[in-house]
Amino acid sequence: MSETIISHAPSVKTRPLPEHPLVTIEPGRGFGGAWLREVWAYRELLVFLAWRDVKVRYKQTALGVLWVVMQPLLMTLIFSVFLGKLARVPSDGLPYPVMVFAGLLPWTFFSNAVTQSVTSIVGNANLITKVYFPRLIIPAAAVVARLFDFAVALIILFGLMAFYGVSPTWNMAMVPVLALLAAILALGCGTFAAALNVRYRDIGVVLPVMIQLWMFASPILYPARLVRDAWPRAYRLYELNPIVGIVDGFRSALFGRAFDWSALGKTTLIAMLILTASAYFFRRVERGFADVI
Amino acid sequence: MRPIIKAEGLAKQYRVGTSEPSYRTLRDAIAGAAVAPFKLLSRSRRSSRGETVWALDGVSFDAQPGEVIGIIGRNGAGKSTLLKVLSRITEPTRGRADLYGRVSSLLEVGTGFHPELTGRENVYLNGAILGMARTEIKRKFDEIVAFSGIEKFIDTPVKWYSSGMYLRLAFSVAAHLEPEILIVDEVLAVGDASFQRKCLNKMQSVSEQGRTVLFVSHDMTAVTRLCPRAILLDHGKVLSDGPAHDVVSAYLTSGVGTTAARVWDDPASAPGNDITRLRAVRVRTEDGRVTDAVDIRRSIGIEIEFEVLQSGHRLTPNFHVFNEKGVNVFITKDLDREWQDRPRPTGVYTSTAWIPGNFLAEGTLLVGAAVSTLDPVTIHFFERDAVAFHVVDSLDGDSARGEYAGRYPGVIRPALKWTTDFKSAANGTEASR
Numbered sequence: 262m263s264e265t266i267i268s269h270a271p272s273v274k275t276r277p278l279p280e281h282p283l284v285t286i287e288p289g290r291g292f293g294g295a296w297l298r299e300v301w302a303y304r305e306l307l308v309f310l311a312w313r314d315v316k317v318r319y320k321q322t323a324l325g326v327l328w329v330v331m332q333p334l335l336m337t338l339i340f341s342v343f344l345g346k347l348a349r350v351p352s353d354g355l356p357y358p359v360m361v362f363a364g365l366l367p368w369t370f371f372s373n374a375v376t377q378s379v380t381s382i383v384g385n386a387n388l389i390t391k392v393y394f395p396r397l398i399i400p401a402a403a404v405v406a407r408l409f410d411f412a413v414a415l416i417i418l419f420g421l422m423a424f425y426g427v428s429p430t431w432n433m434a435m436v437p438v439l440a441l442l443a444a445i446l447a448l449g450c451g452t453f454a455a456a457l458n459v460r461y462r463d464i465g466v467v468l469p470v471m472i473q474l475w476m477f478a479s480p481i482l483y484p485a486r487l488v489r490d491a492w493p494r495a496y497r498l499y500e501l502n503p504i505v506g507i508v509d510g511f512r513s514a515l516f517g518r519a520f521d522w523s524a525l526g527k528t529t530l531i532a533m534l535i536l537t538a539s540a541y542f543f544r545r546v547e548r549g550f551a552d553v554i
Numbered sequence: 555m556r557p558i559i560k561a562e563g564l565a566k567q568y569r570v571g572t573s574e575p576s577y578r579t580l581r582d583a584i585a586g587a588a589v590a591p592f593k594l595l596s597r598s599r600r601s602s603r604g605e606t607v608w609a610l611d612g613v614s615f616d617a618q619p620g621e622v623i624g625i626i627g628r629n630g631a632g633k634s635t636l637l638k639v640l641s642r643i644t645e646p647t648r649g650r651a652d653l654y655g656r657v658s659s660l661l662e663v664g665t666g667f668h669p670e671l672t673g674r675e676n677v678y679l680n681g682a683i684l685g686m687a688r689t690e691i692k693r694k695f696d697e698i699v700a701f702s703g704i705e706k707f708i709d710t711p712v713k714w715y716s717s718g719m720y721l722r723l724a725f726s727v728a729a730h731l732e733p734e735i736l737i738v739d740e741v742l743a744v745g746d747a748s749f750q751r752k753c754l755n756k757m758q759s760v761s762e763q764g765r766t767v768l769f770v771s772h773d774m775t776a777v778t779r780l781c782p783r784a785i786l787l788d789h790g791k792v793l794s795d796g797p798a799h800d801v802v803s804a805y806l807t808s809g810v811g812t813t814a815a816r817v818w819d820d821p822a823s824a825p826g827n828d829i830t831r832l833r834a835v836r837v838r839t840e841d842g843r844v845t846d847a848v849d850i851r852r853s854i855g856i857e858i859e860f861e862v863l864q865s866g867h868r869l870t871p872n873f874h875v876f877n878e879k880g881v882n883v884f885i886t887k888d889l890d891r892e893w894q895d896r897p898r899p900t901g902v903y904t905s906t907a908w909i910p911g912n913f914l915a916e917g918t919l920l921v922g923a924a925v926s927t928l929d930p931v932t933i934h935f936f937e938r939d940a941v942a943f944h945v946v947d948s949l950d951g952d953s954a955r956g957e958y959a960g961r962y963p964g965v966i967r968p969a970l971k972w973t974t975d976f977k978s979a980a981n982g983t984e985a986s987r
Contacts, residue, residue, distance in 0.1 A: 278556055278558060278619065278654040278655070279654055279655075282560075282652035282653055282654050283653055283654060283655060283656060284642070284652075284653040284657060285650065285651070285652050285653075286564075286639060286640065286642060286645070286646060286650065286651040286652075286653070287645075287646065287649070287650040287651075288645055288646055288647055288648060288649075289645070305682055305687060305688050306682045306683065309678065309679050309682040309683075309688075310679075310682075312679075313666075313668060313671065313675075313679055316670075316671060316675070317668055317670045317671065320670045320671075321670060387665065387666070388665060388666055388683065389643070390643060390661075391643070391659075391661045391662055391665045392641075392643070392659065392661075392665050392666070392683055392684065393641055393642035393643050393657075393659065394683070394685075548644070548645040549644075549645075551638065551643045551644040552568065552644055
């Protein structure tokens, strides 16, 4: 019985307390350096959550890795038959399937990352109501998890390129940079929609439609040059769609063509702006997550 | 000494009521936005729709390093909200708290556990969620697994675990946290007795290492055993703060907790309906004294006084007795044929249920009082926690304890009759007493 008898005099091994509080709790803690440092401090959790996401998905689905590959492959097949063969959509001097697959790859990554980060907050309600960590970690982890799928699909693309005799060049070194750019954009769009989704659950219904419209407004099934040649004036507007720069850059990287650096610069700027604005908005609403979720 | 936690005027407001759901559809918001632009973003203090409630209303306290503080109060007193604010899960509406140490909160065990992942994988994941670094988990991994006692199944997905194994693993991750401030909520309410003891011991050793623990519980025995100091919350305010024994007994005896006698003077506010209405509930000793402390060896009378306003109904008074851990010890109802088989005329009735001596265990018992009709089942009123009383053993040696004075678990403590058969090993002759 002795193990349950508690001494009521706390034997304090005095450790000097820090001069300043480690944590101050008060309403409306802001958006700034302190918050960003905290997000950074939780980077390991981000990796763990992303890893859980990947692991669980691959354990649960019988087809596992295969499924990640099948989605863009099947789409490529369908589009190649109907758009490439029948409608004869131009493919910029490349085999149509290679061009489409190279476009679908970053697009699939982007759209899946956005979709998953939107549902991630509500899907992790049990974490949000029980433990503290910067909430931004959750949608960020969803984006990182999709990067893994992207890497797997990239291997298939190399196979496809070899099959059609498209030889790789040093331009490929830009692939990780472009993937990062796509990730930044996905995180920006994802956090914004995720924050909205906590309050307005019908975002989940609207989102797939938006994503689909966005796909057709981006050079996935056709080369960007098609738009530039047909409507040179409207192209400036078209270019404001950051996916244009990313997909076009991606194709340049894979097929050894010259990069349009100014377009990439603009895209980077837009993606960063979206991310900053979204993070600000997310920070404003995240304090209420645990109360409304 | 400087406090490690300094809370000043913490307040948290929630919106309640059915008029506004916690989340809305975009269509509602667009419609609303036309009327009140940016109402969404501005955290309006007063909402035209729905009422607000202050779950915390100006809570201030200091905690010294190494202190173990129990936080008690009725349901809805603001205990959980306080823990959530201090563990940063939700922001306060007003006020401020400075924490001079790393905080870990344990509002449940196994947060983030995923059934598809193995025990090993979940240890890493859960550790990261609770704020441990990967290197730290790696270093403590063997210790965590050994503590849980499920080494053999560590590479099995936790969906195949029994709930006991699951809890043991989850708790052992939590037990290896090394924060300066530990915030614990009711986790002890789960698991079997030996698991609970393990938790209590771990909390004790945590405090011995100079860490500060905030512990919310309904288990008054655990609070008084573990915590030198307790804070009593009521309606979001600190009602008393001091030595746990004093605060707990104040809680149990004051109107904040419950009392041995409750009388409803005003029929309008008394529990009940048009048929019958509660007037009073009392706890009495054998000799009729109203008391909140009863000898474990003596029988206890629980009395309900109710008025029948409409004649012609068959009515059964009944009591629901709970211990301080919330376990329903028993339910008892009036079996007296004389009153059960006939519709009651209007008037005032007083019925008493007699609980025998040497039956309940020591501790605090809470009594819910109700009057029901059994066929068809109708509950005319049910007053939860109407009265409370303490069963006390004065250790005179003639209770069910006998001469033993140590810890004595069990929901009830009957003094049973024992018989013994004896076969002597010496000569093989049979002797029986």
